[in-house]
Amino acid sequence: MVNLSPDTEINGAWNSGYRYQTDTIKGFSHIHAWQMSGLSVMPVTLDKTENTKIFSDFYSPFSHKTEIVTPGYHSVVLNRYNIKAGLTSTNRVGFHKYTFPEKDIQKAILFNLNTLLGPCKNTAGYLKKDNNKELSGSLVMAPTHRRIKPLTLYFKIKLDSPITRIEQDSATHNYLVLLKPSVQNVLMKVGISYTSAENASLNLQTELPGWDFSEIVKQSQQVWNKMLGRIQIEGGTATDQRRFYTDLWHALQGRRIISDVNGAYPDNTQKQFRIGQIPPDKNGHPQFNMYNSDAFWGAQWTLNTLWGLVYPEIMEDFVHSLMQYYKDGGLVPRGPSGGNYTFVMTGAPATPFIVSAIQKGIVKDSLEFIYQALKKNHLPGGIMGKSGYEHKTDKGGGLSFYIEKGYVPYPLPYKENFGAHEDGAGQTLEYAYQDWTLAQLAKKLHKDDDYNYFLKRSFNFKNIFNPLLGWIVPKDVNGTWKEDFDPYQYENSFVESNSAQSTWFIPHHLKELARLMGGDSIAVRKLNTQFMEAQKLGFTSGTSHAAELHPEYSHIPINYGNQPSMQTAFIFDELNRPDLTQFWSRQVVKRVFFRFIRKCWIQWRRGSGTNGKSGCVNENWIVSNERRNRRKPGIPDWKPHFRQSHHSSESGILSGKNL
Numbered sequence: 001m002v003n004l005s006p007d008t009e010i011n012g013a014w015n016s017g018y019r020y021q022t023d024t025i026k027g028f029s030h031i032h033a034w035q036m037s038g039l040s041v042m043p044v045t046l047d048k049t050e051n052t053k054i055f056s057d058f059y060s061p062f063s064h065k066t067e068i069v070t071p072g073y074h075s076v077v078l079n080r081y082n083i084k085a086g087l088t089s090t091n092r093v094g095f096h097k098y099t100f101p102e103k104d105i106q107k108a109i110l111f112n113l114n115t116l117l118g119p120c121k122n123t124a125g126y127l128k129k130d131n132n133k134e135l136s137g138s139l140v141m142a143p144t145h146r147r148i149k150p151l152t153l154y155f156k157i158k159l160d161s162p163i164t165r166i167e168q169d170s171a172t173h174n175y176l177v178l179l180k181p182s183v184q185n186v187l188m189k190v191g192i193s194y195t196s197a198e199n200a201s202l203n204l205q206t207e208l209p210g211w212d213f214s215e216i217v218k219q220s221q222q223v224w225n226k227m228l229g230r231i232q233i234e235g236g237t238a239t240d241q242r243r244f245y246t247d248l249w250h251a252l253q254g255r256r257i258i259s260d261v262n263g264a265y266p267d268n269t270q271k272q273f274r275i276g277q278i279p280p281d282k283n284g285h286p287q288f289n290m291y292n293s294d295a296f297w298g299a300q301w302t303l304n305t306l307w308g309l310v311y312p313e314i315m316e317d318f319v320h321s322l323m324q325y326y327k328d329g330g331l332v333p334r335g336p337s338g339g340n341y342t343f344v345m346t347g348a349p350a351t352p353f354i355v356s357a358i359q360k361g362i363v364k365d366s367l368e369f370i371y372q373a374l375k376k377n378h379l380p381g382g383i384m385g386k387s388g389y390e391h392k393t394d395k396g397g398g399l400s401f402y403i404e405k406g407y408v409p410y411p412l413p414y415k416e417n418f419g420a421h422e423d424g425a426g427q428t429l430e431y432a433y434q435d436w437t438l439a440q441l442a443k444k445l446h447k448d449d450d451y452n453y454f455l456k457r458s459f460n461f462k463n464i465f466n467p468l469l470g471w472i473v474p475k476d477v478n479g480t481w482k483e484d485f486d487p488y489q490y491e492n493s494f495v496e497s498n499s500a501q502s503t504w505f506i507p508h509h510l511k512e513l514a515r516l517m518g519g520d521s522i523a524v525r526k527l528n529t530q531f532m533e534a535q536k537l538g539f540t541s542g543t544s545h546a547a548e549l550h551p552e553y554s555h556i557p558i559n560y561g562n563q564p565s566m567q568t569a570f571i572f573d574e575l576n577r578p579d580l581t582q583f584w585s586r587q588v589v590k591r592v593f594f595r596f597i598r599k600c601w602i603q604w605r606r607g608s609g610t611n612g613k614s615g616c617v618n619e620n621w622i623v624s625n626e627r628r629n630r631r632k633p634g635i636p637d638w639k640p641h642f643r644q645s646h647h648s649s650e651s652g653i654l655s656g657k658n659l
Contacts, residue, residue, distance in 0.1 A: 001192060001203075001257045003032040004087050004094040005074055006062075007040065013119035013144075014545065024059050025078060027112055028087060030094045030155075030192060033256040034294045035147040035337040037117040038139060039155055039192065042110040043098045045081045054176065055169040058110055071228070071249055072220030088217045091257055092203040094190040097213045104181050109188070111175040113139045120144050127175040129166050133159050135177065136197055141338065148391055149268045151338035153192060156201040160187040160211055187211055194258055194266040194339070195275045206261045227252060230310050235643030244642075247593070251306060255318070258339060259290040266339035269329025276328060276339075288320035295335035296353045297345040298563025300433075300507070304356045310647050312362045319354050319363050319370075326373045331383050341383075343391060346421045346495055347430035348377040348384045352437040359440065371441055378438055378454070384431060390419030398424055401477065402431055406463040410474035410482065410493035425464050425474040426495035426564075429505045432460045436508035461506050465516050470526070472503040490541075490554035497564035500530060500557040505564060510574045520575045527571060530557035531584050539592045560592045589641065 007029050008022035009015055017032055027040035046054050060080035068075040074087045086097035100107045113125020120141050127137035135157040140150050161183050167176045179186065189211075191204025208216065228245050236244070259265035263278035263286030278286040296303070307315040325341075326332045332354070335344040351374050357363045358370070377383045380399060387396025396418030398408035408431070410424030421427075436458035442450040466473040466481060474482045474493035486492065487499035494502045504527065506513045514523035533556075540561035541553040548554055548562065559565045569588060572580035 001092045002030050002089045002094045002190075003253070003256065004028060004030050004089045004096075005032065006076060006085075006087075007118070010040075010115070010117050016118040020064075023061050023063070025062050025076065026059050027110075027117075028085065028096070029117060030190060031153070031256075032118070033292050033337070034254075034335060035119050035144050035342065036141055036151065036256075036292065037120055038122055038141055038153045039094075039190065040112040040115060040117055040122070041096070041188075041190075042112065043078070043081070043083050043085060043096075043100070043186075044108050044110055045083065045100065045105050046108060047106065051167065051176070052169065054108075054110060055172045055174055070221065071224035073217045086213065086217075088213065088220050090207040090216065090220070092191060092193070092261065093208040094192075095208060095213060095216050096186075096188040096190070098186045098188070100184050100186065102184055106181050107179045107183055107186070109177045109179070109186075111137075111177060112172075113137065113175065114173045120147070125173065125175075127166065127168075127177075129163060132162050135159075135163070135166075136200070138197065146342045146344060146389055147337040147340065149273075149338065149340055151194060151266060151268065153194060154197045154200040155193075156191045156197065156204050158189045158204065187213060193260050193264075195260055195264040199260040199262065199264055203261050224249070227311075230648045232646040232648075233642045233644070236641055240641065243593070251303075252311070255291050255293040257289045258292045259286065262286070265290040267328050268338055268340035269325065273339075276324070278324070288317045288324075290324060290339075291318060291321045292337050292339075293318075293335055295345040296349040297334065297347070298566065299349065300352045300356070301563070301567040304353055308356055308360045308362065310649055312357075312360070312649055315353075315357050315360075316362050319357050322350055322354065323366075323370060323373060330376075332373050332377055334383060341391075343383070343386050343389050343419065345388055346397065346423075346427055348374070348382070348434050349430075350374075351377065351434045355437045355441045358444070367441075367445060371445055371447075374438055374441070375450070378431075378435060384434070387418055387422045387427075388420030393418050396422050398422070398427060399431075402428060402460065403457075405477075405479070406457075406460045407475060409477040411476070413477040421495045423491060423493045423495045425472055425493040425499070426497065426502055428464055429461055429472065429502055430495070432458050433505070433508050435460075458508055459512070461509070462512070462516065465503075465513075467516065470517055471499045473499065488555040488557065490548060495564070496548070496562050497559065498554070498556075501559055501565045501568075504568055504571055507567060510571060514575055524572060524575050524577050524580065527568070527575075528580060531569075531587075534558035535587065535591070539588050560588055586641070 005018050005028070006025045007017055007027050008019050008025055009017065010026050027042045029037060029040040031038040042058050044054055044058055060078040062076050062079055066077040072088055075084065077084050082101045084099040088095045111127055113122055113127060115122050122139045123142050125139040127135060130136050136155065138152055138154045140152050143150050161179055164178045164180060167178065189204055189208055191200045193200035193203055228248055231248065233241060233244060259278055263280065265276045265278065267274045267276035278288060278290065281287045322332050325336055329341060331341065332350045333341050334349055335342055354370060354374060358367060381394065385394035385397040385399035390396045395414065398412055402408045408424035408427040412422055412424070435454045439451050439454035439458060442454060461472065464472050464475055469485065471487045473485050482493065490498050492498060514520045517523045517526060537553065537556050539558060541548040541556050541559045542550060548559065558568050569581055569584040572578065572584070
C-alpha cells in the first residue's frame with residue numbers, strides 16, 4: 001500500500017516519480033501506484049517572511065553523493081534546508097526521520113494535499129490537529145481516463161515532537177504544520193487506508209506501534225533480503241550480480257496492496273462505492289490481500305514464470321484478489337486501480353496468469369468457479385470484447401467478429417472508436433493465445449466440448465497469415481488484405497508493435513507458424529535476419545515508450561523495450577536452434593538491459609513501473625539470465641551468464657547448473 005519515496009518530477013503519469021537524472025526534490029509521497037498517487041509531504045525551514053511563500057516555493061536541490069538507497073531505506077539531504085530525511089515503511093505505514101539544522105529557526109512540515117501528483121490530481125485535501133502530536137485527514141484522488149472514479153485516501157499521523165500550530169494557505173489550500181524552532185530530530189508515522197479514517201489508525205497501530213526507526217529499517221531490509229535471497233546465483237561478475245538483484249528488486253515492485261489489516265478494501269466496481277471485506281481464515285486474519293496493478297498484458301513471458309517459480313504465494317494471493325473482483329463486479333480484470341476496472345490494454349491477459357497458477361499446482365481449490373469466471377471473459381459480454389479503456393461499451397474489442405469470422409477486422413466497421421488499441425490483427429493473436437490457455441484448463445477439468453471449441457479458436461491466427469508476404473497481415477470486415485502493407489509500420493493493426501514483431505506472437509503453435517512460413521529452417525533464417533537488423537538499433541525502439549512512435553525508432557523488427565517482443569529470442573530454441581537462443585539472448589542482455597533497465601524503471605516509476613513496462617523489462621532480464629541451456633548434438637554450447645542458481649520458495653528449493 002505504502003511506497004514512500006522522493007519525487008523529482010510530478011507532472012504527468014509517464015515522466016514522474018523519482019527520476020535519477022533530475023536533481024530537485026518536490027516532496028516525499030506515500031503512494032506510487034497504477035493510476036494512483038497521494039499524500040506528498042516536505043520538511044522545510046523558514047523565517048517569518050517565508051510562511052506564505054513556502055506553499056508555492058519549496059522545492060529543494062539534492063545530490064546523489066549524499067543519498068543512500070537500499071531496499072527498505074532511502075536517505076537524502078535537502079540542500080536548500082540542510083535537512084537530512086530518512087524514509088522507511090511497513091506495508092501500510094510510512095515512517096519518516098527528519099534531522100533539522102541545529103540553528104534556532106522555524107521548522108515545519110508542508111502537506112501538499114491539493115496538487116497534481118503524477119498520474120492524477122489530489123483534491124479536497126483536509127488536515128486537522130487531533131492533539132498535541134497527532135493529525136488526521138483525507139484527500140481525493142481525482143479520476144483519470146483510465147481510473148474513471150474518484151478514490152478517497154484517509155490518513156492518520158503521529159509525531160514524536162509537539163505541534164505548535166497548523167496553517168492553511170488560502171491560495172493552494174495546502175497545510176503547514178509548524179514545530180518548535182528548537183527541535184532537531186523528528187519522527188513521523190503515517191498510516192493510510194482507502195476505506196476509513198478508523199482503518200488508517202488501525203493500520204498504523206497494528207503495523208507500527210513503536211518509534212524505533214532503525215529497527216523498522218532493519219525489519220524492512222530483512223524482508224527484502226529474504227525475498228531477494230530466494231534466488232542464489234554463483235558466477236558472473238560483481239556488476240552482473242548487482243544488476244541481477246537490483247532488477248529482481250524492481251521486478252517485485254509495482255503491485256500495491258489496497259486492503260487494510262482487517263481485510264477491508266475499496267470496492268468501486270458498482271455504481272455506488274462500498275467497503276468490501278476479505279473473508280477471514282481460521283485464525284481470523286484476511287485470507288489474502290486485495291491488489292492494485294497494471295495489466296497482466298505480456299506477463300506470460302516474465303511475471304508468470306518468475307512468480308510461479310520463486311514467489312508462488314504472491315501468485316496465489318493475486319489469483320484470489322482477481323477472483324474477488326469477479327465476485328464484486330462480474331468480470332476478471334485486466335489491471336484494476338482504486339478497487340475498479342480500468343480496462344487497460346486488450347484481451348483477457350489474466351487468463352494465462354491464472355491458468356499458469358493452476359497448472360503449476362499453486363491454486364488448487366474452486367477450479368470450476370475460476371473456470372467459469374475466465375470463460376465469461378472469452379465470450380460476448382466479457383472483457384475480451386472491450387478495447388483499451390473502453391468503460392461503457394464492449395464493441396472495440398471486436399470479439400463478435402472474432403467469433404463469427406475467425407479474426408478481428410481492421411479497421412472495425414464502425415463510424416467511431418470505442419477505446420484505445422483497436423488493432424484487429426494484434427487482438428486476433430492475443431485472443432488466439434489466450435483461448436489456447438483457457439482450453440488447457442477446460443481439458444484439465446474434462447470439459448471436452450469447451451476444450452475443442454477454444455482449441456479451434458486458438459488457430460485463428462492462420463486466418464490472418466498472408467502466405468504471399470510471409471507475415472501476419474490485417475484484413476478488413478470483408479476479408480480483404482490491407483493494401484500497401486508495411487510490416488515495419490508501428491501500430492498498423494498491431495498493439496504497441498508492428499507485424500514484424502507480432503507475427504511471432506504465436507507461442508502456442510510455433511511449429512504451425514514455421515510450417516506456414518515454409519519450415520523450421522526458413523523460419524529460423526527469417527527470425528535471425530530480424531535480430532541482425534534489430535541489433536543495429538540496439539534491439540529497442542528508442543529508450544522510452546513515447547519514442548516507439550518516432551519514425552527513426554518505430555521501424556524495427558524486434559523491440560525489447562515493450563512486451564510483444566520479449567519472448568522472441570526463445571523461439572529459436574523451440575525451432576531446434578538453442579544456440580541462437582543463447583547467442584541472441586546474450587546480445588540482448590548486454591545491449592538492452594545493461595543500459596536500459598535503470599532508465600526504464602525510473603521513467604515508469606509512478607505510471608507503470610510501478611507497473612507493466614518496468615516490471616516486465618526487469619523480469620525479462622531475470623528470466624533471460626535464468627534460461628537453462630538445452631544442448632543438441634552438433635551445435636556449440638554457449639557459456640551461461642551465471643554458473644549456478646538455487647531457487648527457494650515456501651514450497652521448497654529448486655537448483656540448476658549452467659543457467
